[in-house]
Amino acid sequence: MKEVDYIIVGQGLAGSVLAQQLLNRDQRILVIDQQPENSSSKIAAGLCNPVVFKRLTKSWMIDDVLETAKTFYRRQETLLSEEFYTEIPLYKLFVNEKEQQFWQQKSNEPDLFDWLNPAVEFPFNPNLIDSPHGAAHVNHSAFLQTEKWLNAFQKYLRNQQAFIAADFRYENLSLTAEGVVWQNVQAKKIIFCEGYRCIHNPYFDWLPFKLTKGEVLTIQFDKLKLDQAINKGVFILPYQENYKLGATYNWDDLSEKTSETGKHELLEKASRFIKDRMEVIDHRAGVRPTVSDRRPLLGIHPEHKQLLVFNGLGTKGVMLAPYFANKLVALLLENQALPREVNISRFLDSKA
Ligand SMILES: Cc1cc2nc3c(=O)[nH]c(=O)nc-3n(C[C@H](O)[C@H](O)[C@H](O)COP(=O)(O)OP(=O)(O)OC[C@H]3O[C@@H](n4cnc5c(N)ncnc54)[C@H](O)[C@@H]3O)c2cc1C
Structure with missing residues (x-):
């Protein structure tokens, strides 16, 4: 025994x-x-976003959990002699002026000071990403190659x-x-x-x-190259040689099977601001253990x-x-x- x-x-x-x-x-x-x-x-996709974009509030317990996570995954990199955890700026693309102003107002609040960068930026080629109201990024965002x-x-x-x-x-x-x-x-x-x-x-x-199925695509662009993650209803994350595009939230279909509906939803939401051709390389689905x-x-x-x-x-x-x-x-x-x-x-x- x-x-x-x-x-x-x-x-x-x-x-x-x-x-x-x-x-x-x-x-x-x-x-x-x-x-x-x-x-x-x-x-x-392994994203660590310290901010809830919808309400522009701090993610639950972020002051405690993010530093512990970063230390843990960095130690794993040393132990296993590989890289897994990458810090990357995460941009929110603004839908309108009102959203932009809300970000600036929130970034002045003491609670969010460390997490929201106040500067409104125009970092993307307008021929490839449509973002007339600009964008701003959160601090300390990262992703783990899970x-x-x-x-x-x-x-x-x-x-x-x-x-x-x-x-x-x-x-x-x-x-x-x-x-x-x-x-x-x-x-x-x-x-x-x-x-x-x-x-x-x-x-x-x-x-x-209260389980939630999610689907995520791996995509390639024709011309677009990004060093940042972006979010506008969906996220796009530079990942190894390609990009991750996600994610869907489905509370009814709890199979682990990918669906045409999920794929269409992601591509349609991305095409509202991506002006480049997107080729789907991979498509996966899983069920999140949500409570x-x-x-x-x-x-x-x-x-x-x-x-x-x-x-x-x-x-x-x-x-x-x-x-x-x-x-x-x-x-x-x-x-x-x-x-x-x-x-x-x-x-x-x-x-x-
Ligand atoms: C599309 C999608 C995108 C996501 N994006 C992010 C993100 O960007 N950032 C983030 O932080 N989180 C993200 N998540 C959520 C994240 O994946 C989960 O919070 C986390 O992976 C849950 O981990 P877990 O170990 O509890 O469960 P699981 O990943 O489900 O692992 C459970 C393991 O238990 C094993 N197991 C179960 N039953 C048995 C059994 N009877 N015998 C043997 N083995 C068994 C399974 O094989 C599995 O390996 C995402 C989830 C989805 C679906």
Whole structure:
């Protein structure tokens, strides 16, 4: 029988970040993943936008989470000798004068001073990008090449005999007085990081997910070359040799299949301001683990103390995962209480 401290089910952003944080604390872990082609983490554009563009407010907990995320991914780059995390200016293209003025007014507010650059700019060739009202950029924006990082990190785990490619079946899990047993592995605890598939987990299927499918395209332009990310209803992000164009939000169709409707929606929205030819190179879809109250889901099962969950990273997994994985590790190793707004205990009334 192999013995570890923690089994982690799922090697998306949640499971991977948590695995690294536990390794940092000398814990013995085993990560299990069924390796789908299209997990939410693999297809995500990986953008870290510190601002909510619609209302021009700071993203939730940004002062805490972004710095933790940056430090975490930079350390991964050193550990794995590859680059994954890139800082890039993110421009919002203004729809009209009113929106431009609203940005300038907001950028003077002390709370947003550090995040919104006040200058209205015209940085794009008007023959290729239609932006008569100009644009402005947020500070400290970045993106993580999620799939590249997850692949590199999986290789690292495999080298330490800490990864198994398998479809985890709940009926093969035994709960014991000491912890859990799965196949020939014994652990003190098991932490479920299954993303949206948590809805099939018999121990945590009471958590109120409100899942959102998303589609994203990889495109090439004929002439346009961008060193910046841009947003106007959709985002365009320079990505490896090409560009990512995304994303859609669909609460009804929760399949992981790409759709002509999704592709058309993205291209149509982009063509409202892109005046260049766009060729679609790739098209992918995934399901985001979004939650009814839009907050992560962390905590211990109310009846079985050896079962935990780390999920609900929603639309912002890249920024949120390192900070909240730290919180879960502090609970496990130092018995520090979780912040109430992310603790699954907030939903215990609805379970009863
Ligand atoms: C189109 C799109 C664009 C996005 N863009 C961004 C973005 O720009 N920035 C950002 O921060 N976030 C973005 N997101 C959101 C982000 O992807 C999620 O917040 C994050 O990836 C969730 O990670 P996770 O590990 O919880 O779930 P997942 O990525 O779903 O990972 C769960 C893992 O668990 C495994 N698993 C589940 N059940 C089992 C089982 N029974 N046995 C074995 N393995 C199992 C799966 O194989 C999977 O690998 C985007 C999402 C989508 C869909």
